[in-house]
Amino acid sequence: MWTEHEVKELLRQAGVPVPRGVRDPALAGTLRAPLVLKAAGLLHKSDAGGVRLGLTHDTLGAAVAEMRERLGDGFLVEEQAPEGVELIAGLIRDPAFGPVLLAGLGGVWTEALRDTALRLCPISESDARRMLASLRGSSLLYGYRGWPAVDVDAVVKLLMTLGGPGGLWERLELGEFELNPVIATPSGVIAVDARYLPSPRPPSAAPRAAADFTPLFEPRAVAVVGASTSRPAFGNMFLDFYRAAGTPVVAVHPTATSIGGVPAVPTLAAAEVDYALVAVPAAACAEVVRQARGVPYTQVMSGGFGEAGRADLEEALVAAAREAGTRLLGPNCMGVYCPKGRQTFVGGGVGPEGSVALISQSGGLAGEVIKVGERRGLAFSRVATLGNAADVTPAELLGWLSRDPSTSAVGLYLEDPRDGLALFSALSSCPLPVVLLVGGRSGQGRRAAASHTGGMVSDARIWQALADQTGATLVTTQDALVGALAYFQAHTPRPLADPAPTPRGLDPGERRTAGVLVVGPSGGAGVLAADAFDEAGLTLDPLPDDVLDDLRALGLGAGSSLANPLEVPVGPRGRPDLVKEVITAVTGRLPYRDVVAHVNVQSFFTYGTTADPLLAYARHLGEVRGVRVTLVTRNGEFAPPGVEDELMAIAAAAGIPVYRSMEAAAIAVAAGQRFCGGTDGTA
Incomplete structure (x- = not known):
């Protein structure tokens, strides 16, 4: 020290x-x-x-x-330094993501208040200012109850000196580095206490040439190692999957000439394929992979490696892959799904070709997202499960997908980023919307840290900082992951398709936009919607005054106020085109970035007898132009069998994502505004 x-x-x-x-x-x-x-x-x-x-x-x-x-x-x-606002600023090396900067309220209250913000290094000046503004006690910095504002520019300069490009984080052997307190005054800052605990810098991984993952997703042929001639095995299941998908496939077996009608070869070396799936016991995997010369990609489905405490087997597997010149997927993963390339690891054939990609460290979860997502209208371009990610990493795949013309949005399910710095870089440079679901954020735990800085760095906060700095959307459930991807599938290729003309009474240069408009039946549902959208950080801007007469002319406002959320009668006896006319009237005066229309599906079948009015409503909603429309079908379980599917098909054809709850819609719309343009007008 x-x-x-x-x-x-x-x-x-x-x-x-x-x-x-x-x-x-x-x-x-x-x-x-x-x-x-x-x-x-x-x-x-x-x-x-x-x-x-x-x-x-x-x-x-x-x-x-x-x-x-x-x-x-x-x-x-x-x-002794003059009195001022006491701050903490520090650096620590996170095991996954490398150097992390922490800043917040400091002094003796550091651990009691825990009012701090994190960012991964290097930070930008914008990151530094956002860190300070995010503190619960930020008002102390900008002037509070007679206390003068501190020199915020000096605080920002200090943070940049620690964590910015060329900052101390690049030179220190972290460890931990902490300034606490830093006294901030109107005339500057002064670091009155400082400590530094060096730690050897971990070795950097050697950079690899950028890979072309096209053969991974669109192989000319596939080999399956591990199918049995005498009993059902995972290999046999995958042979069935590939046959159902129409994929050229060959089995690898030491004695058989065919398995289940699929031709077989004695070794992987004899298979002329782009992709090999290995499903044999862990101890035998390295020898099989060593035979994969000339095979661009080899996936090891088998478990029992690092995740089971057998790091030696995993290291031997990676060494075998490098000796053979093949890239390794896994181990402990399910494989790849790509309708265009007839690649699959799920039963039932392949779904429609689409533009949504998924990278997952869990094969089971990826299978669920594929099946549930396709049921809800998602169409996938590429899905890869990586398991332990011993060779091919999430960052490497994300970098390739960000340049893939078939992909317009990416979902990530991660537990261990493997190379956090590379993931940070890939997310920062990715031009596509990315939705991030992280498992184990509260359960991984961290080593005990001697300093305040280390003690206040946690898994969940690191991932949130990663999302904040890169623009990725961090979600907490599988449903939210699917929902956000559905929004991006519907709206990202055309953030504001067929833009509406400049609102009446405004010159083109005066055009302004608002956040979210919520339209639908039931005042109570509207109030709950307002709560859900507020929780998601979205703004329900008031209706423009000059549209109120238009709305009254449409029959609205009798017995209720005209506000946002806007109560509009929707049901089996109402005009199915009314909501369309209302949206057109409002957005003609003030263009909202997003309109969320909601219906009570139960009412259509409690007070009506057929689905026709509900489907007609969906068709009219699809005619709205100049705004991103989202539909919430509350109480959708009341629809007779097949009705929800038909409604979703109508909405999908019109580019409208559908959700069953306001909360799910709010999370998805917030993700969209974060990427396509937030309520503050920033992208």
């Missing part, structure tokens, strides 16, 4: 203001009182009584003697 004096000399050379100080109390005569006396070599000096404030030159000697008796020799005497 460096001494505080050494750390402050490092800061001084980096341009960070620190107090003048001396290590020998006998030399303190050159310092201006009041003085601070500190015991050297303690991590938490305040807790041990190792800090004395407000000393004069006359009282310094007695304070030194008393502290020496309790804590031993070794001191630092400094000029």
Whole structure:
């Protein structure tokens, strides 16, 4: 551990203001009182009584003697900094993502308040300002109840010195590096306490040439290793899947010439394929993979490697893949799904070709997303399960998918990013919307940290920082992942298709937009919708005053106010085109980025006898132009069999995503506005 004096000399050379100080109390005569006396070599000096404030030159000697008796020799005497807002700023090396910057309210209240923000390094100046603005106590920085605002620019400069391009994070052997407190005043900042615990920098992985993953998703032929001639096995199941999908496939078996009607070859070396699926016991996998010379991609479905405590088997597997010159998917993964390439690891054939991609470290979850997603109208371009991601990583695949003309949106399910820095880079440069679902955010745990900084870094906060910095949408459930991808499938290729003309009474340069308009029956449902959209961080902007007469002319407003959410009668006896006319009237005056129309499906069958009015409503809704429309079918379980499918087909043809709850729609719309354009007008 460096001494505080050494750390402050490092800061001084980096341009960070620190107090003048001396290590020998006998030399303190050159310092201006009041003085601070500190015991050297303690991590938490305040807790041990190792800090004395407000000393004069006359009282310094007695304070030194008393502290020496309790804590031993070794001191630092400094000029006491002026009062101000106490902050913490620190760096720590996260095991997955590398250097992380933390900033927040500091001093003795650091752990009690835990009011901090995180960002992955390197940060931008915008990141630094967003960190400060996100603090619960941010008002203390910008002036509060008579207290003057601090020099926020100086705080930002300090954060950039630590975590920005070329900052200390690039030079330090982290460990942990902490400034606490930093005193912020109207005239600048000063770091009054500093500590640095070095730790050897982990070796960097050697960069690999960018791979072409087309043969992975669109192989000319596939080999399956592990099918049995005597009993059902996973290999046999995959042979059936490939036969049903019409994929050219060959089995690998030491003695058989065919298995289940599929031709067989004795070794993988004899298979002329682009993709090999290996489903044999873990101990035998490396030898099989070693035979894969000339096979661009080999997937190991088998488990029993690093996830089971057998890192040695996993290392041997990777070595075998490199020896053979094949890229390895897995181990412990289910495989690849691509309707265009007739690649599949799920039964029932392949679905329609689409533009949604998925990278998942869980094969089971990926299978669910495929089947549930296709049931809800999703159409996939590429799906890859990576399991332990011992070779091909999520970052590498995301980088390729971001350039894939077949893909317009990407979902990620991750538990261990494998190479967090590469994932950060890939997300930062990805031009597509990305929806991120993370498993184990609260369960992985972290090593005990000696400093406040390390103690306040957690898995969940790292992932949120990653999303905040890269523009990815972080969701917490599988349903939210599917829902957000459905929104992007419907709207991303045409964020505002067929744009409406400039609203009446405005010049083109005066055109403005609003956030979300909610339209549908039931005032109570509207109130709950407002709560759901507020929780998702979305703005329900008021209706423009000049549209109220138009709405009254359409029959709205009798017995209720005209507001957003807007109550519109929708049911089996209502006009099926009324909501379309209402939306057109409102957006003709004030273009909303998103319109969420909701219906109570139950009412159509409690007060009606056929699905025709509900389907007619959906058709008219599909005629709305110039705005992204989302449909919520509340109480959809009341529809007779087949009706929901027909309604979803009508909506899908019109580019309208459908949700069963306001909460699900709010999460998806928030993801869309985050990427396509938020309520503050930023992309």
